[in-house]
Amino acid sequence: MNSAPDSFSDNDTVRALQWRDNCLSVLDQRKLPGAIEYETCDSAEAVAAAITSMRVRGAPAIGIAAAYGVVLAASQRYRENPEHWKEAIEVDLARLAQARPTAVNLFWALERMRGEIEKAEGDPSVALLEAALAIHAQDVAANRRMGELGADLLEGAAGVLTHCNTGSLATGGYGTALGVIRSAYRRGIERIFVTETRPWLQGARLTVWELDQDGVPATLVADSAAAYLMKSGKVQWVLVGADRIAANGDTANKIGTYALAVAARHHGVKFMVVAPTSTIDWPAESGDEIEIEERDRRELLNEHFTREGCVITAWNPVFDVTPASLIDVIVTEKGVVRSPSRESMRALLT
Ligand code: MRU
Numbered sequence: 001m002n003s004a005p006d007s008f009s010d011n012d013t014v015r016a017l018q019w020r021d022n023c024l025s026v027l028d029q030r031k032l033p034g035a036i037e038y039e040t041c042d043s044a045e046a047v048a049a050a051i052t053s054m055r056v057r058g059a060p061a062i063g064i065a066a067a068y069g070v071v072l073a074a075s076q077r078y079r080e081n082p083e084h085w086k087e088a089i090e091v092d093l094a095r096l097a098q099a100r101p102t103a104v105n106l107f108w109a110l111e112r113m114r115g116e117i118e119k120a121e122g123d124p125s126v127a128l129l130e131a132a133l134a135i136h137a138q139d140v141a142a143n144r145r146m147g148e149l150g151a152d153l154l155e156g157a158a159g160v161l162t163h164c165n166t167g168s169l170a171t172g173g174y175g176t177a178l179g180v181i182r183s184a185y186r187r188g189i190e191r192i193f194v195t196e197t198r199p200w201l202q203g204a205r206l207t208v209w210e211l212d213q214d215g216v217p218a219t220l221v222a223d224s225a226a227a228y229l230m231k232s233g234k235v236q237w238v239l240v241g242a243d244r245i246a247a248n249g250d251t252a253n254k255i256g257t258y259a260l261a262v263a264a265r266h267h268g269v270k271f272m273v274v275a276p277t278s279t280i281d282w283p284a285e286s287g288d289e290i291e292i293e294e295r296d297r298r299e300l301l302n303e304h305f306t307r308e309g310c311v312i313t314a315w316n317p318v319f320d321v322t323p324a325s326l327i328d329v330i331v332t333e334k335g336v337v338r339s340p341s342r343e344s345m346r347a348l349l350t
Pocket residue numbers: 057058059060103163164165166167170171175176177202240241242243253254255318
């Protein structure tokens with residue numbers, strides 16, 4: 001059962017996830033750019049641990065990995081108990097659902113795989129693998145479509161700024177906001193700026209590495225340089241991905257996105273969110289209903305301040321919510337929503 005769900009193109013050569021020899025192979029993103037190391041996950045538990053530890057990260061990639069985790073769980077549970085594997089796999093679904101809280105793609109993918117489990121008769125391995133490969137391939141196709149739709153909107157812009165990593169490392173391939181940037185680069189956009197994205201440095205370690213692999217020139221800036229960059233007139237658009245979009249267009253994304261949106265509005269810079277419809281949480285009325293993950297304070301604190309008895313601590317929310325009112329456009333594979341609101345978002349349901 002080997003398969004690569006899409007073809008690589010000239011400026012899209014990196015893959016975070018690959019199904020190989022009946023296992024999920026994941027590129028360990030904690031080690032980039034210093035080391036390119038793949039880890040083999042052969043169980044749902046291993047996939048969940050890879051997500052929690054951020055060896056796999058980025059909302060769409062988390063969902064795809066979880067789908068492959070269900071394939072691994074189903075094969076194992078069926079082997080152990082062909083009569084009652086559907087009951088036994090509930091433990092694995094619950095474990096995967098606990099891996100990280102904010103990216104709704106995780107829960108979306110698990111629901112889709114649950115539908116396949118319900119339909120399965122006999123050995124589920126082949127049908128569930130087909131379903132996971134389809135989720136993976138559909139994500140790449142959505143990204144390519146969003147790349148073109150988003151690049152259309154950038155016509156006439158000379159420079160863009162992006163935050164976090166939304167590229168092939170964060171998705172099935174090509175990327176969301178970074179996919180739009182890839183498409184815009186092919187159409188001749190002049191300047192691509194990337195924030196460092198503290199504290200985990202998705203921009204400084206991952207996005208610039210990915211662009212370097214693909215020969216796409218970019219300029220790294222400190223997060224704290226973003227407002228000054230906007231004031232300089234070098235960028236006309238900020239492009240970001242999303243971990244969860246509420247029904248009214250409020251968008252949870254990497255910490256710092258909200259500050260960028262506030263600064264962009266102040267400077268007359270346009271703000272674009274790029275995300276597949278699998279990132280929309282329709283039951284969530286607004287961003288207030290989105291759980292924001294807080295990670296270990298040690299991701300933020302210098303180790304000097306983690307010693308026993310030290311009076312310093314840290315608050316480390318890793319996402320924030322940008323209100324729809326600060327977003328000019330949400331680009332999905334089903335179309336573009338300008339000035340997102342509960343009403344305008346509904347067009348995506350038709
Ligand atoms: O904590 P991470 O690295 O998983 O956060 C990733 C982001 O916030 C991305 O912007 C988002 O998942 C969209 S990825 C296409």
